[in-house]
Amino acid sequence: MLYIITIILLLFILYLSFRFKKKRKTTSLENVTIPTHWHAILLENVLFYKNLTTNEQQDFCVKMFRFLEVTNIEAVHFKLEELDCLLIAASAIIPVFRFKNWQYTNLTTVLIYPDYFDEDLQFSDKTADRNIGGLVGTGRFDNQMILSRKALHLGFTNKTDKGNTAIHEFIHLLDKADGVIDGIPAVLLDKQYTIPFLQLVHKEMEAINNDKSDIRNYGGTSEIEFLAVAGEYFFERPKLMKRKHPALYKMLDACFMKS
Known part of the structure; x- marks a missing residue:
């Protein structure tokens, strides 16, 4: 009985492996x-x-x-x-x-x-x-x-x-x-970087609200909007952001450019 169960489990694992490989294959360049x-x-x-x-x-x-x-x-x-x-x-x-x-x-x-x-x-x-x-x-x-x-x-x-x-x-x-829009994207940010990220965000928001930043004013309204506004800047003018906001650029680069 144990032998039969083992065989069934092996066949099931092989089936899942085949499906996974097939699924990955359909997303390859050759099939599009x-x-x-x-x-x-x-x-x-x-x-x-x-x-x-x-x-x-x-x-x-x-x-x-x-x-x-x-x-x-x-x-x-x-x-x-x-x-x-x-x-x-x-x-x-x-x-x-x-x-x-x-x-x-x-x-x-x-x-x-x-x-x-x-x-x-x-x-x-x-x-x-x-x-x-x-x-x-x-x-x-x-x-x-x-x-x-x-x-x-x-x-x-x-x-x-x-x-x-x-x-x-x-x-x-x-x-x-x-599950929630809060300016702290768990899919982008590893947990250990959450506090440093928020500290940097609040510093940049303060600069925006004191008219000491070239980041769009809307980014100073909330952490939610800051992430999206800073993200726009990061993708539209990366070299400029790297020069004017090196710490923020480095943080966003770690978020968006991870593989």
Whole structure:
């Protein structure tokens, strides 16, 4: 009887091993056909992609492809274009590019509005206070992200600022991966670095609120927004951040660039 049980267990282990290998194989470069025109589009529009090596660019495209396979992208009151989808996918992959096999398990749908919107998600020309470019949904919009198409494109066309709305919102999703958005992303930060990280965050926030920092003012409103705003800066202008905020750059590099 023991012999039979042992054989069954061995067969089960072999079966799991086969499934795992098969699953990994489906995510390899050889099993994904990337549209050839993506390369030119990304070179023109995504600086992060342009700065990657050829092999890294291929890997980046595969990860974008996988993201688009499992994520619904829906346009509200306008016709969705391929560039819209590619910029959203690039925004999703940039913060997690160095992560192995990352998936946004807390996202199913990205809704794109044609313009900025207000707190009630209204975006018509008659709506006042349309100043929101993106948000991570809660309540009935849980597992959804809402982006302004105008803000999405601006984040990539303006290559001299330190902002990117879509990247900002995907960093919020990373923060939310541990179940709560609190500015302390457990998926990015090892526990022993939590206190040093928060000390650095509060120091930088104080500088922002005293008008002694070039980090966007919105980053001084809370630890939650500081992480996303600083993350935008890190990916949009890494050399500038490294020069002006070396300690913060080093901390974010440890968070986002770990493999």
